[in-house]
Amino acid sequence: MLDYTFSEEQELLRKTVREFCAREITPRIKDMMSQRKIPQEIKDGMAKMGLLGMAIPEKYGGPGYDPVTIGIVAEEIGRADPTVSIPVFFLVDNAWSYLVAKYGSEQLKSELLPDIVKGKKYLGIASTEPAFGSDVASMKTVAIRKGNKLVVNGEKSYISLVRDIKEQGGGFVTVAKTDPTKPGTSGTSLVYLPYSETNFDMTYLEEMGREGSSWGAFKIKDQEIPEHYIIGKENQGFKIVHEGFEFARAIIAVISAGAALESIQRGVNYLKERVAFGKPLSKFQGLQFQVADNVAKMETALDLGYKALWVYDQEQRFGTYTRFQVSKEVAKAKLLSTTWAFDAVNDALQWQGAFGYSKDCPEEWALRGIRSFQLAEGSREIMKQIVARETIGKEFI
């Protein structure tokens, strides 16, 4: 039976996070945009509030929250930051530290996870390379065994949080070929790759939006990592990397829905106040129907996001859903939420006339930020491919 009813504790957490966002995030958004980085006080505040590494178990210093509860926090942060820079920081760090907590070696977990929870180190995901994003089988980065170490060489591109990790410390969950003789996605391992001043050649990239975020590419040259940095079984990384992507994708669905619902609300406030042709814009049915369509879509998207997080949790803890069912639920939620959110924000921008197109309008920031989610952590076409595969059947497509 589907059941992701929010408990009293979850509602209390939502309220606390909402208050934190109103106090610490909302007043700093414009500063963040002009400085083009998330203010350190916000990141430290999130750590103090227990919002980093939320899925990390108590044994490693974390609160061990479930995915739906993490989704509630993500929704609130998504509502608070229209640029989606802080939501991205939140989602990447939380989703990928969950995977380390699930599959990492004891030694890696003890070394890394308590620092993630305290916000002393941040964690990113580095999968994409210059020659591939969707097609993981084309990976060129290698991690070759040398005794009880691995030597990593390669290049990763379009990676979020690069500056945050360089400045604060931490590293990336990375996919690399540990057995290059094996074809396709076999012979691939998931490894923890700490940022290294000497072995990383990093370039920053400028994003279309997400002004507080950092984004870039790095070449990795002869970086040695201990074998206990392998996450899960050696040469079996492709099997587990999806669990990280699915968690991240489901969180993106609730962030996009939360952000879009806030945009709609700001747009509605404008429609109620702005007078044209002798009456408030909200009196025009053409606009009312746009509001209705967007609210219907975004509230549905929010539900789909929570359902995806709940199904993910059920599969992870009890195995009551299959991996394929999870992939489909998550892909449906990410596809629809990110597509509808972009359209909803665009409409909310339109309702605000010329002001909507100005740099002062949060919908202008949101439109550029939300657009990233049709690519990041798996593109919308790949989401369609998953839904199609699970519907038509692998052998027929």
Ligand SMILES: Cc1cc2nc3c(=O)[nH]c(=O)nc-3n(C[C@H](O)[C@H](O)[C@H](O)COP(=O)(O)OP(=O)(O)OC[C@H]3O[C@@H](n4cnc5c(N)ncnc54)[C@H](O)[C@@H]3O)c2cc1C
């Ligand atoms: C803002 C942002 C942040 C990102 N952050 C990270 C990060 O932190 N870590 C990381 O590893 N990556 C990150 N990425 C990269 C992201 O994961 C890739 O952009 C994405 O996987 C698509 O890969 P690609 O860009 O190489 O496009 P390609 O795979 O080259 O595809 C190009 C286009 O073709 C479509 N396409 C590809 N294959 C098919 C197919 N079989 N059928 C139909 N259409 C297809 C794609 O959907 C896309 O629209 C980020 C991207 C963005 C935009």
